[in-house]
Amino acid sequence: MNHKINLMNDYNLTAHPEVIGALAAAGNRRYTGYGDDEETLRACDLIRVEAGLPGADVYLLSGGTQTNMIAARAFLRPHEAIIATETSHIYNHETGAIEAAGHKILPFAGSDGKLLPGEIEQAIANHVDEHMVRPKMVYLSQATEYGTVYSREELVEIKEACVKHGLYLYVDGARLGYAMAAEGGEGCGIKEVAAEADAFYIGGTKQGLLFGEALVISNENLKKDFRFILKQGGGMLAKGFVLGIQFRVLFQNGLYYKLSKQANEKAKKLRDGIRELGYEFEIESVANQVFPIVDNQVMAELEKDFLFEKWHRKDEGRMSIRFTTTWATPDENIEALLSALKKLR
Amino acid sequence: MNHKINLMNDYNLTAHPEVIGALAAAGNRRYTGYGDDEETLRACDLIRVEAGLPGADVYLLSGGTQTNMIAARAFLRPHEAIIATETSHIYNHETGAIEAAGHKILPFAGSDGKLLPGEIEQAIANHVDEHMVRPKMVYLSQATEYGTVYSREELVEIKEACVKHGLYLYVDGARLGYAMAAEGGEGCGIKEVAAEADAFYIGGTKQGLLFGEALVISNENLKKDFRFILKQGGGMLAKGFVLGIQFRVLFQNGLYYKLSKQANEKAKKLRDGIRELGYEFEIESVANQVFPIVDNQVMAELEKDFLFEKWHRKDEGRMSIRFTTTWATPDENIEALLSALKKLR
């Protein structure tokens, strides 16, 4: 058992007590299998309301890589490719799951973790005939892997590029709640993403649940036979209601929003504190992640008492590191970290 | 909400209270991600002990189709095929997940849901050169989809055929506990399967957990880089400890065995009662499933008050149906069903 203060990531704890409580309370109920139960139906209805998409199809899956992979398999023909940033999760951190499903990802540099509309134009311009893959889907993450957030205008601009070139827009919302709870993120949440995306998912794993991601498909062309691909890809839980119960709890009384807000407030407190101490940042993140740059010896000292992620080597002597907060991060942990950073400054 | 008595399957309820309790109790703990936590390590150790395989690699996954698919991807080269019965889950009920992973399944008739050693010989004899796939893995389920159980001798005989022809033996243990708790199944459980199989999984979803399957790999040749394939196939949960906690509870005090035994006792009570009433059976199952044959009108009457699965049409007027029990099946439900069947006789 590790006794260091854990600010490593937002998937280091089980689930919010209300979620566990609901699972416990369901002990005497008997459910239909494979997501055809009333809890799942209710959860999906709640999500349709949140998204403002009464006609959308909603599916509950186990994890993000699984959701992205199954979406690619369901939505794309073999020669169709995905446009994404080089820093995106599907390009870097899913062990080639998309390629294993047969699809090329076309990587672009982006800016602050965000894809630029001009990069979509460039992808189209570069792929001119049948000797090359056909760009067919744009992948964004909201919030990004760098804790930045696409503004409403940026989403609209990207969508326009998609429409112009017949591309689907797919948004990975593993941390969508942290985007909308971010400073300046008011118009960047579920409803706004839902308005632009052909399909997107709302992450539960990093947002208060034991596990689970809710995939929302609004484009009619992408809906057909999805349950076949879901099952084939190993994404259909026999006890679908275990996901249904969790998402029902997450959305029936605004728990999702409350937890997102709490996590971001803690991150802000940490970010402001670190800035005040005079540290620089790798990136101006606004969601629940903070990326200060520290000297190697500061990092070594911090590692004795804190768990965090090493991000990028900046130069011989400095490194950027990542701290992540959740609704459950104790304030005293934030303070302990700030105090340690102050001492090491 | 359905008020019928649900004897449909063994995945119609959440989890045993001890499992939920352990998840609740873990609320204040913080864990390392991706299965590198102490709960998962402990669960895997417990499983190694149960299996009598101190050197085995153990991984915790979300579901059976996922486990089978990822195992096939990890263990087989593109031209290598799987030998299985026509009635097996991977051949029939996984939406072609194995084929979607690129591998052919060679189907055989089997007997009572069980593959025959002679069928392995036949597969080898039929596949003679590079114009055909190469049979490389034998797939069994223990218990089978028909509630029957491979005896120790049958397992050994199958393993001998595998060794003779250089085949891996893979056992789907979605209901392995029900096999060892079956009448005559004493020597047919985890340890015996572990002694013969190159890899197998112990199902948790249908045996008391919210979800989860534990894959055990003992053949050294199958171990390499498994975590890469696990991640790529969408099988690595960020919160691996959610599985770790559950499997720790399942195996630390024999809960797995207790629940298996309870389920089988209820099935036996139901089976004996139905037999006494003079009904015939589709098959002489011994695990937690019962397959009586009933007249169509009996079935129609039963459907008013009970949930069960329609199995096979026997002839114009008769059908076999499947009832499944769990540790949580109330005795009064068994009695209600028997009483209904008596009335309809």
Next chain:
Amino acid sequence: MNHKINLMNDYNLTAHPEVIGALAAAGNRRYTGYGDDEETLRACDLIRVEAGLPGADVYLLSGGTQTNMIAARAFLRPHEAIIATETSHIYNHETGAIEAAGHKILPFAGSDGKLLPGEIEQAIANHVDEHMVRPKMVYLSQATEYGTVYSREELVEIKEACVKHGLYLYVDGARLGYAMAAEGGEGCGIKEVAAEADAFYIGGTKQGLLFGEALVISNENLKKDFRFILKQGGGMLAKGFVLGIQFRVLFQNGLYYKLSKQANEKAKKLRDGIRELGYEFEIESVANQVFPIVDNQVMAELEKDFLFEKWHRKDEGRMSIRFTTTWATPDENIEALLSALKKLR
């Protein structure tokens, strides 16, 4: 160098002299690459005329397995499966190429190598939900692997079953010429297959060319972006005109029909002669293959002077064997074989 008389198969020789002559004559020409040349355009036009399908898309590929695999990749979504006989080439003799492309083949017993319309109904009846693959394409070979031929009525009946259930009909015409040149095969050739199939291919490799198969796609839904899949699957030759020249020669003056007829006449002569000698047949083939049943010692004697294929073991003492003819099979070889069989009778 083997000096035995070779009646092994119909791909044991280079190509008809007119084909080689046309390749030689093209030496000073320069062509556009990848099938965009005037020879390929002309060949495809000729094929459209033969097929009676002025609006069809036609592509020239290198081999049969490649064509079947690329067609499956282009036409089917991941969960869609192919209905075929157990004896079909794609099920048995393509090393799982279809499964490696991700698609399950649903095998049926058929009759005389031919799929029965009732088997299509059975496939549909067996696959009822998203836990199973969805049957989506019917695969026939015309002539079949057993040298039998679907009659016009049989083709129509199969097509009706396809239309009824929303299935594509795909015909493997590796030996389509031998089907139409068969006794009773007048109405079973390119035009008739073209009238029923959504896509089919006309084999060149076994019908007079060095290599090459012409895929004809008439269903509009199957046409989109085919060249992408063709290239991706390794099926687009840089020197597409090498195929174009060959198919132009094959169809500009009826060479295809002439060679098919010659091969079948030689097979008929052989079949009639063997029958006269009192041998039984494995199957009443009508195309360019003959399947007599012989005693093991007769087979052993024949092997000293002839090359042929061993087909099926009938019982302890007897075997069926396969002789195949081509336009180029010398009459004296037929006579030598008949004379040997007479001596061994």
Next chain:
Amino acid sequence: MNHKINLMNDYNLTAHPEVIGALAAAGNRRYTGYGDDEETLRACDLIRVEAGLPGADVYLLSGGTQTNMIAARAFLRPHEAIIATETSHIYNHETGAIEAAGHKILPFAGSDGKLLPGEIEQAIANHVDEHMVRPKMVYLSQATEYGTVYSREELVEIKEACVKHGLYLYVDGARLGYAMAAEGGEGCGIKEVAAEADAFYIGGTKQGLLFGEALVISNENLKKDFRFILKQGGGMLAKGFVLGIQFRVLFQNGLYYKLSKQANEKAKKLRDGIRELGYEFEIESVANQVFPIVDNQVMAELEKDFLFEKWHRKDEGRMSIRFTTTWATPDENIEALLSALKKLR
């Protein structure tokens, strides 16, 4: 029929007359199928001698994309990736064939079309755990897509990086003959590539044959069951001897070297002539391709009489273009082009 002078590529003509002549001469021979014939055996023996690899396995395939795809399928496990330049054929011009086979390509900028050893180090440094693919194979093309050539020292240096990190070295030799016939390319041909590569192919399509590529596998670990993957991938021609005859002709009397030399001499004449006229070049190519930079209006004028490939837009007013020569390029075509370029200067 296009009457422009065709300097578009090196696959715009059928084959050298000796190749066609050998195919014509084989008309009366009968062969074993699927590459088990004496012509293929002889061709593979000749190639083993050229490569200085008496123990290598050699296979003859139809095209380059097919060869690369089948090699990737045979050599790599699902999570293993290929390191290549962004300008390489497999990354850019094979419609995602490698990804469709399930493998990610890790792109690097390279220099002059050549991968740098430091980029291999970078790939290894970037891929540290099972959340990322594992780099396992390095892909080079010799000559490169830019007509440049890896020197002996560069090949050795790359191989050392491969050995250090347990990577396979795979060389795409679609234009290998042009590499060794290049100025300074004496030590950069078949033998030198063979000495370093674990597997490589010698292109025939662009080097005098109708079609065909010879894959040479020297690493024992890559040999197993290759014929299964070859067949499954659609790469095994029924009439394998059609490839065997062609490669036998190419290597029995040094035709391959003679034709390579002729093509390069013509390219050199063209390159020297263009340089003398004062044009700049996109790149200092040394093989059979020439990449001058011309004003847009020069290009427009050239297009009236010549076929060539547009390469890169340099700026508003200028473009690089590609001319390619073969053994069969008439000297008068070179002169006509030089004369046109002179006039337009």
